[in-house]
Amino acid sequence: MKFSIERGVLLKAVSQAQSVVERRNTIPILANVLIEAEGDNVQFRATDLDIEVVDRAPAQVERAGATTVAATTLHEIVRKLPDGALVTLTADSAAGRLTVEAGRSNFSLATLPKEDFPVMASSEYQSNFSAPAPVLRRLFDKSKFAISTEETRYYLNGVYMHVAESDGQKVLRCVATDGHRLARIDADLPQGAEDMPGVIVPRKTVGELRKLLDDDDMQIAVSVSETKVRFATPDITLTSKVIDGTFPDYARVIPLHNTRRLEVDAREFAAAVDRVATVSSERSRAVKMQMENDRLVLSVNAPDSGAAEEELAVAYSDEPLEIGFNAKYLLEIASQVDRENAVFLFNSAGDPTLMREGNDDSAIYVVMPMRV
Amino acid sequence: MPALCRDCLSELQDNRRCPNCGSPRVVSHPELFDLTIAHMDCDAFYASVEKRDNPELADKPVIIGGGKRGVVSTACYIARIRGVRSAMPMFQALRLCPDAVVLRPRMDAYAEVSRKIRAMMEELTPAVEPLSLDEAFMDLSGTRRLHGAPPAVMLARLVRRMKDELGVTGSIGLSHNKFLAKVASDLDKPRGFSVIGRAETADFLKDKPVSLIWGVGPSAQAALDRAGIRTISDLLRWDRSALHERFGSMGDRLWHLARGQDRRAVSANAPVKSISNETTFAEDIADPDILDGHLWRMSEKVADRAKAKRLAGRVVTLKLKRADHALLTRRVALRDATQIADRIYRTARALFAQVADRAPFRLLGVGLSELYPEAQADISGDLLDPDAARRARAERTADEIRRKFGPNAIIKGRALR
Numbered sequence: 001m002k003f004s005i006e007r008g009v010l011l012k013a014v015s016q017a018q019s020v021v022e023r024r025n026t027i028p029i030l031a032n033v034l035i036e037a038e039g040d041n042v043q044f045r046a047t048d049l050d051i052e053v054v055d056r057a058p059a060q061v062e063r064a065g066a067t068t069v070a071a072t073t074l075h076e077i078v079r080k081l082p083d084g085a086l087v088t089l090t091a092d093s094a095a096g097r098l099t100v101e102a103g104r105s106n107f108s109l110a111t112l113p114k115e116d117f118p119v120m121a122s123s124e125y126q127s128n129f130s131a132p133a134p135v136l137r138r139l140f141d142k143s144k145f146a147i148s149t150e151e152t153r154y155y156l157n158g159v160y161m162h163v164a165e166s167d168g169q170k171v172l173r174c175v176a177t178d179g180h181r182l183a184r185i186d187a188d189l190p191q192g193a194e195d196m197p198g199v200i201v202p203r204k205t206v207g208e209l210r211k212l213l214d215d216d217d218m219q220i221a222v223s224v225s226e227t228k229v230r231f232a233t234p235d236i237t238l239t240s241k242v243i244d245g246t247f248p249d250y251a252r253v254i255p256l257h258n259t260r261r262l263e264v265d266a267r268e269f270a271a272a273v274d275r276v277a278t279v280s281s282e283r284s285r286a287v288k289m290q291m292e293n294d295r296l297v298l299s300v301n302a303p304d305s306g307a308a309e310e311e312l313a314v315a316y317s318d319e320p321l322e323i324g325f326n327a328k329y330l331l332e333i334a335s336q337v338d339r340e341n342a343v344f345l346f347n348s349a350g351d352p353t354l355m356r357e358g359n360d361d362s363a364i365y366v367v368m369p370m371r372v
Numbered sequence: 373m374p375a376l377c378r379d380c381l382s383e384l385q386d387n388r389r390c391p392n393c394g395s396p397r398v399v400s401h402p403e404l405f406d407l408t409i410a411h412m413d414c415d416a417f418y419a420s421v422e423k424r425d426n427p428e429l430a431d432k433p434v435i436i437g438g439g440k441r442g443v444v445s446t447a448c449y450i451a452r453i454r455g456v457r458s459a460m461p462m463f464q465a466l467r468l469c470p471d472a473v474v475l476r477p478r479m480d481a482y483a484e485v486s487r488k489i490r491a492m493m494e495e496l497t498p499a500v501e502p503l504s505l506d507e508a509f510m511d512l513s514g515t516r517r518l519h520g521a522p523p524a525v526m527l528a529r530l531v532r533r534m535k536d537e538l539g540v541t542g543s544i545g546l547s548h549n550k551f552l553a554k555v556a557s558d559l560d561k562p563r564g565f566s567v568i569g570r571a572e573t574a575d576f577l578k579d580k581p582v583s584l585i586w587g588v589g590p591s592a593q594a595a596l597d598r599a600g601i602r603t604i605s606d607l608l609r610w611d612r613s614a615l616h617e618r619f620g621s622m623g624d625r626l627w628h629l630a631r632g633q634d635r636r637a638v639s640a641n642a643p644v645k646s647i648s649n650e651t652t653f654a655e656d657i658a659d660p661d662i663l664d665g666h667l668w669r670m671s672e673k674v675a676d677r678a679k680a681k682r683l684a685g686r687v688v689t690l691k692l693k694r695a696d697h698a699l700l701t702r703r704v705a706l707r708d709a710t711q712i713a714d715r716i717y718r719t720a721r722a723l724f725a726q727v728a729d730r731a732p733f734r735l736l737g738v739g740l741s742e743l744y745p746e747a748q749a750d751i752s753g754d755l756l757d758p759d760a761a762r763r764a765r766a767e768r769t770a771d772e773i774r775r776k777f778g779p780n781a782i783i784k785g786r787a788l789r
Contacts, residue, residue, distance in 0.1 A: 150704070151704070152704055152719070152722035152723060152725075152726070153722070177755060177756065178707075179707070179754045179755050179756045179757070180707055180752060180754070180755065181755070182755055248756050250756075252758075253755045253756060253758065286751070326752065350753070350761070352755055366755060368752050368753050368754070368755050369752065369753075370708070370751040370752035371750075371751040371752070372751075
C-alpha cells in the first residue's frame, strides 16, 4: 500500500478515528486504526467494539492495500507536521512497518496485520431516514447534559431517541435523565422515521456524533435497528451498539399540573445563580429561590464559608414560594435557553419543577428540588 | 507493693484488708500508681438499670431482649449463673432459666444513664473514647497533679460514684495500652479492678488463646488455626514478615499485640469514617431470596447506626465473600448522602445484581462511607422513584414506633427471610 494525502485532510480523518480508540486497551489491535487504500480514496476505520467509525478521504493512491497502525501515534505525528505538507504513507508488509514521510521527516511505525482488525458485523436496519444536521444537533446538545453516569442504572447512560406524540403530532424525541434532572427535546419527525424503534444512544456515541453535526447544510443519514444505530455523512460513517436496556417511563415524572409560574430572563438568572453559588464550596451547593410579588431572591447559605443573596425582578404573581435547588442543575438548565425567557412552573418545595423556553413545549426540563 | 482500698480509697502498702475501713476490696500491684490507660465496662448494664429502677427485680434473674423469638441482649448475673449468655436465643435462655423476668430494652433510659457516666468520666480526663453505651477507654496520663491522686484512685472513685449516684456497677481494667486495658476489665467481673503491668505483660499473654485479641473473631480464629496458631505463644514463634505475608495487615497487628504492644491513642470524638455491618453465614448461601433478606437486615443495621450517630453516607459498599474466600466488593456513590435503610438497601441490591451470578457466598456485608452530618442527608429526591420519599417517611415512622415499643414492634416482611 502506498498513497499520498494532504496533511489537513489526513489530520481530520485520523483525529475522528483516534477519538473512538480507548486510551487503555488490553487488546493491542483495538489501539490501531485500519487504513485501506483503493481507487482514489483512503478509508480509516477505528473501533472500541461498541462504536465503529469509518472516515473516507481523497488521496493519490499509488498502490492499493491495507494495514493497521497505532491510532494515537499516527494522530500525534500528523498533528505535529507543518500545515499544507503532503504526506506519503507506505506499508511494507514484509517488514511489518508503515513509513510516514513528509518533507524531511520520516517515521517508521510498527503495524499489525489487517486480518486481525475486528470489523463490526453489518446488520439490517429497520428504519432509514435523513435529518438535517442542525435538527440532530439541537436534539442531542440540549439533552446530553442530563445523561447519568451511574453504572448501576446503565440504561440511563445515554440519550433515549424515539418516536413520540405531542399535541397529536408524531415527533422525533430525545430524552435523558439521571434521576435528578430530565431533558425532553422534540423535533419534527423526518420522513421515513415513523417506524423507528426507540433506542438508547450511549454517552460516548453522542460525543462522537457531535463531530458530524457542525455543518449546517449537511444532511445526516440515520439508520436504526433494535441493537444498532448509524449516522452517516458522505465522508464519515459512525455505527454504534445501543444500550441494551429499557428506558424508564419518563412521562409519569413530568409534572403537567404545576401552577405557580415564574418568568425570568434566562441569562440574567444564570449569571445571578452563578454569582451567589460562589460562596459555597460544598459538593452539592444549594441555592434557595424565594418568590413573591414579581420578586425573586436567590440566596446561598454555607455556614462554613459565608452567605450570599441577590434579588431579581421577575414575573411572579402566585402565592409566595421558597424552594431549593442544586446550583449546578439550575445553571445547566438555564443555559439551555437561548431565545426567550425561561419559564419555571412549580408545585411545592418538595415536588419536581418544570422549566421551558417561553411557551415552547418542544424543549422541556424537569429538575428535582433539594431541601434547604 | 502499692495498694488501694476500693471502698474508702485509702492508698496502702500491701495490705490484705483495709486497715482504715476493714474492707477486703483491696487491689495491689507494683505498677498500680504508674499506669494510666483504663477501660471501664459496666456490669450487665441494661439489667442493672432495670433492677435499679424496679427494686423488686433485685434478687430475680432478669433478661433483656426482644420477645420469645428474639435473642438475649443482656442477662443479669443471677441469670448468668444459670447459664444464660448474651446473643443466646430467647427460647434457650428460658429453658435454662424459666423463672427469668424478660424485659424489652428501654434504650432511652440506658442512654440517659450512659450520658451521666460519660460526664463523670470526663471530669477525670478529656480523653474519653466511648465504645458503646456501657464501655469506654480513658487515658489519664498527666492528670495526677490535677486530681492530687494517681489514676488508679480516680478510677476507683469513679466506679464508687457510679454505684452511689447512678446505682450501676462497672469493672475497671488498668494497663499501659488500650488492648491490655480492655482485656483487664474483663478479668474480674463484676465490680472488678484488674491491673496488667508492663513487667508481667509477656507472661500474662503467653498462654492465652488468640481469641483474646480484640478483632480476632471466629473467622480469623479459623484462619489462624489453619496456620497452627492457637495461643499467643504460637504467634510469638512467627516472624513479622511471615505473618504479614500470610495475614496481610492483620498479621502486622497480631505481631504487635502478641507482644502486648498497642500504640493506638485514646481519642475522644474519633471521627467515624465508615459504618458497616457484615455477617458470616453458618453455611454458604446461593438462594437469592435468602441473600436478599440478609442484604436488607445488614442495610437496616447500617442505617440504624447512622441514625444513632446522626450521620449520613454518600458511598454504599457491598462486600461479599465467595465459598473459596475470594472477596468481592462493589461500591457506588450516591448523589447525596443518605441514612435511610430503604435507599441503602436498594443501592446495595443494584450492586448485588452485578455479581449475583457468583453465588454461593459465605459472607455478606453492607457499608456506608464518605460521611456527612445528618442535616445533609437525603436532601433531594429521585425523579424516577417518586415513591422513595413516601417509603422514607414510612421508615421514619417505623423508627418512632420501635423507639416507643421496642425493636421488634414493627419489622419489614423481607427481614423475616
